[in-house]
Every structure is written in C-alpha cells, then in structure tokens.
Amino acid sequence: MHLTRRQTLAALALVAGAAGLPGLGAAQETAGVAEMSLGDPNAPVTLVEYAMFTCPHCAVFAQEVLPKIKENYIDTGKVRLVFREVYFNKPALWAAMIARCAPEDRYFGIVDALFARQQDWAGQASEQAMLEKLYGIGRQAGLTNAEMDACMQDRAKAEALVAEYQKNAAADGVDSTPSFLINGKKEGNMPYEEFAAKLDAALGA
Incomplete structure (x- = not known):
C-alpha cells in the first residue's frame, strides 16, 4: 500500500529542517515524553543507551549484544535499561514517531524490527519509499494507516521528543551513537564481554 501525496507531505513537513533542529532548544516543553525502559525499576545498575534508528553500529548492538545483556542482566533483575532515541536526521525521528505511535508494551518490539530491517527501510533512495517501509513496519505491529497518519502529523509531539533528546544529550555529553x-558513567560501544565486565564491576561482582 502506497502513502498518498498528502500523507507524505505531512510527514515531511512535520520534521522539516530536522537536521538543524531550529528553535527546538532545551527550554522547549517536554511534558508527556515517556521514558522507555526494560527491566526492574529498582535494579541496582542502570544502563542508559543512546541510539539512532539509522545508525548501523546501533543495529549491530541491538542484534548481537543487547540480547545477551537482556538474558543475563536485565531479565535477572540486575540491570535496568533506559533507551533514549537520538535524532541526527529526519528518518531517525520518523522511525521514533512510528515506534511511539503504538502502546508502550509494543514499543520495544517495533524498535527490534526497525533495527533488524534497517537496511531495508533506511536504505531507500527516496523519502517517500522510506516512509512506506516505515508504515509497513507499523502495520505489522498492529497499527493502522490512520493511526500512523495522526502520529506523524503531531508536530507538538515531535518537538517535545526532539527537545527531550537535546536536553538529555547535552547533560550527558552525547555526540555519537x-x-x-552505566550508573551515570559514560561509555562507548564495546563487545558483549567488555559490557559484561563493566556491568559486573558496577554490581560489585
């Protein structure tokens, strides 16, 4: 199913100029932006991940490293993961808008699909084709075109998401994905074995 010209133009207008993000500074109101997390809220270690849906290294982490962290640390109550979206480009924001269009209990399923199929949707030559692929992922998660239209046209939500991202990234000194x-200490990307060692150290193991 193809997006109509109206749908495409609405989505493009929503994040026009997203690369520069003009006028969306840290002072922008960010009420209503839900923090997405996995694991026990009272876990002794909090792992915050800053990731962008168009980032290949983020996709590798999501598919090869995170499942092991989830099995050994998050599902066992040792670690809580806080996932923070980064928007260095328009498609990354579009993908986030689709993921957040669904009920929160479906969010991480869509995140997994976005990373697993990243080359398919993010590699499209045109923005129209990219949006069509994103809508396809949303439909597989149970969203209707009408629901996604409403989400993609919600400029106030987009601005709130961008402002929240800018606020957090500035506070944590994040400029790459x-x-x-790990419990507030900034770390770069690393193989699972190094993550495990740092998480164990934070746990006092």
Whole structure:
C-alpha cells in the first residue's frame, strides 16, 4: 500500500529542517515524553543507551549484544535499561514517531524490527519509499494507516521528543551513537564481554 501525496507531505513537513533542529532548544516543553525502559525499576545498575534508528553500529548492538545483556542482566533483575532515541536526521525521528505511535508494551518490539530491517527501510533512495517501509513496519505491529497518519502529523509531539533528546544529550555529553551510561558513567560501544565486565564491576561482582 502506497502513502498518498498528502500523507507524505505531512510527514515531511512535520520534521522539516530536522537536521538543524531550529528553535527546538532545551527550554522547549517536554511534558508527556515517556521514558522507555526494560527491566526492574529498582535494579541496582542502570544502563542508559543512546541510539539512532539509522545508525548501523546501533543495529549491530541491538542484534548481537543487547540480547545477551537482556538474558543475563536485565531479565535477572540486575540491570535496568533506559533507551533514549537520538535524532541526527529526519528518518531517525520518523522511525521514533512510528515506534511511539503504538502502546508502550509494543514499543520495544517495533524498535527490534526497525533495527533488524534497517537496511531495508533506511536504505531507500527516496523519502517517500522510506516512509512506506516505515508504515509497513507499523502495520505489522498492529497499527493502522490512520493511526500512523495522526502520529506523524503531531508536530507538538515531535518537538517535545526532539527537545527531550537535546536536553538529555547535552547533560550527558552525547555526540555519537551508540553511547552508553552505566550508573551515570559514560561509555562507548564495546563487545558483549567488555559490557559484561563493566556491568559486573558496577554490581560489585
């Protein structure tokens, strides 16, 4: 199913100039932006991940490293993961808008699909084709075109998301993806074995 010209233009207008993000500084109101997380809120270690849906290294982490962290640390109650979206470009924001269009209990399923199929949707030559692929992922998650139209045309939500991202990234000194904080200490990307060692150290193991 193809997006109509109206749908495409609405989505493009929503994040026009997203690369520069003019006028969306840290002072922008960010009420209503839900923090997305996995694991026990009272876990002794908090792992914050800053990731962008168009970032290839983020996709590798999502598919090769995170499942092991989830199995050994998040699902066992040792670590809570806080996932923070980064918007260095328009498609990254579009993908986030689709992911957040669904109920929160479906968010991480869409995130997994966005990373697993990143080359398919993010590699499209035109923005129209990219949006069509994103809508396809949304439909597989149970969203209707009408629901996604409403989400993609919600400029106030887009501005709130961007402002929240800018606020957090500035506070944590994040300028690349993926970036991580382990109990507040900034870390770069690394193989699972190094993550495990740092998480164990934070746990006092």
